[in-house]
Amino acid sequence: MNTLLKKTAIASVLAASVLSLSACDHEVSVSANGAVVNANATASAALNDKSSFEDKAAYAIGASLGEYVAQMKQSQEQLIGPISAEKVIEGFTDGVNGASALDRAQIEKVLKDLDAKIQEKIAAEQKKSAEENLKAGEAFLAANSKKDGVVTTTSGLQYKVVKQGEGETAKKGDKITVTYKGTTIDGVTFDESKKPIEFPLENMIEGWIEGLQLMNEGSEYILYIPSKLAYGENGASQVVKPNSVLIFDVQLLKIEKPAPKAETEQKEEAKK
Numbered sequence: 001m002n003t004l005l006k007k008t009a010i011a012s013v014l015a016a017s018v019l020s021l022s023a024c025d026h027e028v029s030v031s032a033n034g035a036v037v038n039a040n041a042t043a044s045a046a047l048n049d050k051s052s053f054e055d056k057a058a059y060a061i062g063a064s065l066g067e068y069v070a071q072m073k074q075s076q077e078q079l080i081g082p083i084s085a086e087k088v089i090e091g092f093t094d095g096v097n098g099a100s101a102l103d104r105a106q107i108e109k110v111l112k113d114l115d116a117k118i119q120e121k122i123a124a125e126q127k128k129s130a131e132e133n134l135k136a137g138e139a140f141l142a143a144n145s146k147k148d149g150v151v152t153t154t155s156g157l158q159y160k161v162v163k164q165g166e167g168e169t170a171k172k173g174d175k176i177t178v179t180y181k182g183t184t185i186d187g188v189t190f191d192e193s194k195k196p197i198e199f200p201l202e203n204m205i206e207g208w209i210e211g212l213q214l215m216n217e218g219s220e221y222i223l224y225i226p227s228k229l230a231y232g233e234n235g236a237s238q239v240v241k242p243n244s245v246l247i248f249d250v251q252l253l254k255i256e257k258p259a260p261k262a263e264t265e266q267k268e269e270a271k272k
Contacts, residue, residue, distance in 0.1 A: 079121045130233055130242035137227055137245035140185045144224055157210050158224035162249070167217025170255050172202045176212060177254035183247045190239040190246075196253055205230050207246070215252045223248045 047059055094100045102110070145152050149160045170176050177198045182191040201212055207225030215221055227233075227243040235242040 079118050079125075126242060130235075133241055134227065134243040137185065137243060140245055141224065141226060150224070153210065155206075155210060155229060156226045157207055157229055159211055159214060160222045160224075161219070162222060163218070163220040163251075165216035165218025165220075165252065168255050168257075169214070169216050170201055170212045170252065171257075172209065172213070173258045174201050175199065175256040175258075176201050176252060177256070178212075178250055178252055180248055180250045184239060185245050185247065188239055190237060198254075198256075208248070208250075211248075211250070212252060215250070217252055217255050220249070220251045223250060 047056060141158060144150055144158060150158050152158045175198055177196050179193055179196055181189060183189050201209060207223060207229035211221060211223040225246045225248065227245055230244065230246045231240055233242050235244060240246065
């Protein structure tokens, strides 16, 4: 993730500056399908029905780049201070004409310093978000532990039995078949499988490994997983942020026990 931000940060600086020349009076937003929408802008008269394919292709490249630049500006404008649009244009023009006021080493140093500034801002915001999420998660778990039917284990995992099955319990090494829905404490769904899905239990986050071993085949539990038993300080996505408490509604449909060692060895031998 940080690598991607490093690659796009510099481009977004140019984006913010160039766009300010042509769209400073326009309201820019991104539609549901990812296209940039400029509420007050009108298309230029650069093309018409008689325009050549080459002109249309060139325009399409420019339009695509413009939409990308607008999105980058929108997503990173909080991280970058004011940049002189005039200086950006001057630098671009001088670079095209081979008459830059800065040599290559100076340009690289300035851009490196700018990148470091952006990364510092990103790190500070991530730290602040992680601290806020940690406090919110602790408060949620403290209140949740007092609700009827909620059980808290020694690790801090909380669970509530929706339906108690009568089959075997899951163990490490088993393959489990489940349906589930994962949400954050504020109700945002970040993962869901409405159709049965199978996977090895030990491949899951710690909260799942512990929680599923409490369940009999045929059970449905709600698992309230502290961040330390989930994705911790790293988080997992834009929705599962650092130090997020996660809630999973899990139905354990089937448990498949590993084959005995001798049987496994025989099967492997037969493949040779």
